[in-house]
Amino acid sequence: MSIDWSAFVTVALVSLFSAAALVTVYSLGLRLLTVDDRSAVRTVAGWACFVLCGLGVLYGIYLIVPALHR
Amino acid sequence: MDLTLIVVLVIVLALFFDFTNGFHDTANAMATPIATGAMKPKVAVTVAAVLNLVGAFLSTEVAKTVSGGIIREGDGGVQISPEMIFAGLIGAVVWNMFTWLRGLPSSSSHALFGGLIGAAVVGAGLSSVDFSVVLSKVVLPALLAPLIAGLVGYTATRLAYRITRRRDDKSERGGFRYGQIFTSSLVALAHGTNDAQKTMGVITLTLIASGALGAGSGPPLWVVVVCALAIALGTYTGGWRIIQTMGGGLTEVKPTQGFSAEASTTATVLASSHLGFALSTTQVASGSIIGAGLGRRGAKIQWSTAGKIVAAWFITLPASAAVGAVAAFIASAGIVGLVVDAVVGVAVIAGIFLLSRRRPHDQSAAMEVDVAATSVLSRRRARRAEKRGRIDTPAGGVEAPFVRLDDPPVATTTADRGDRADRTDRTDRTDRTDDGTTR
Secondary structure: OOOOHHHHHHHHHHHHHHHHHHHHHHHHHHHHHOOOOOOHHHHHHHHHHHHHHHHHHHHHHHHHOHHHHO | OHHHHHHHHHHHHHHHHHHHHHHHHHHHHHHHHHHHOOOOHHHHHHHHHHHHHHHHHHOOOOOOOOOOOOEOEOOOOEOOOHHHHHHHHHHHHHHHHHHHHOOOOOOHHHHHHHHHHHHHHHHHOHHHEOHHHHHHHHHHHHHHHHHHHHHHHHHHHHHHHHHOOOOOOOOOHHHHHHHHHHHHHHHHHHHHHHHHHHHHHHHHHHHHHOOOOOOOOOOOHHHHHHHHHHHHHHHHHOOHHHHHHHHHHOEOOOHHHHHHHHHHHHHHHHHHHHOOOOOOHHHHHHHHHHHHHHHOOOOOEOHHHHHHHHHHHHHHHHHHHHHHHHHHHHHOOOHHHHHHHHHHHHHHHHHHHHHHHHOOOOOHHHHHHHHHHHHHOOHHHHHHHHHOOOOOOOOOHHHOOOOOOOOOOHHHHHHHHHHHHHHHHHHHOOOOOOOHHHO
């Protein structure tokens, strides 16, 4: 029986950090944008968060579609 | 003649397996967005079906072996005959139908492996199965997948609640619903690229074995097209029973949790498929949902349901192996055996389908009514109506959890649920419909 424990730990850590990063950025975006009178900086920062999330989703698509990364 | 009959049978059965695979796994991607109202049920299954269809065309690289090394096939090992594949598929399909009837999310690939193992043991003896690979590829991942995903889902949920916690009256957590649409779509797309391929592989290898295709050739276009259509159709049909289990049976899912759970499912599935430690999407998705349930204060997890699901994971392999073995034994009687197999198989599938009709779970309609009712009624009126027991919907607006119609406790939880909704109101003003400026 051969379990690739190093691969297992890598998968666990990578999924933990990438999910945490995505959720953090999206939550920050929500937090920044949902106030009644928000400053221009807040608006820009909030949307920047969502753009970042969008890039994350694009990276996900890149990983899913084999033609893109082979 | 013999060969063509078996080839046709395998192709038909493989496509049906593809179909069950589709409706079994709709829940992985779409259970939480449906549960939180991020997408209407019909819209969600349509999106999932389209993404599965697209995904099936994106990746047509067929596996070299049917069983992924579990059976010692090829040079020096056993030759997997079309009869074995046929018997294995019967085992997989019957087990998929049975778990669907019970609303249990279980891995379709494990069912396929199990069926093939059973068929191989009968057809070629115990030595044909590499049990160390079974342990390292099926049993241990089944233990590890929910652990990883649960940890990731828990962490993500805690983070999301932590970051969006505020003291004033406004709630921004409804905005998580939009995020859910993207993460769950990624899961659906990944499913299409992975799972349709398995069926393509089975059909292609059968065609090669029968001499219809040259050795080492890829799947012909028609195989790709029919496999893509079968999995998309299955996804569109939607395994509502499993969607209910994962969307509400395990824990009541709110948008924040739904987003976190889908984010962790996506991350874990993508990491596992690219970093060389294969995990079952179904098991990852269930683990994420439980993790998300643990991450919200006051959320209850139905551990009995979780226990049933885990039990089903461990029974999947031996159960479909048993069915596959019986089918292989009958098939060894030659062409009569194959016909008997096919007839009995169809009868069992039809029987399970009829059983499911007796207690229909086609909750698409009911769920749409749920969502419609809660969006028409104001929050207070909904709560009042619920107290009177008029509608079986909690007061929480679109955050309505699923109501599992076959769960007896539902009758007793009406009061309990109202009280829980109140508590939620006070502690963490969460996920209201009035999400203000995020709209």
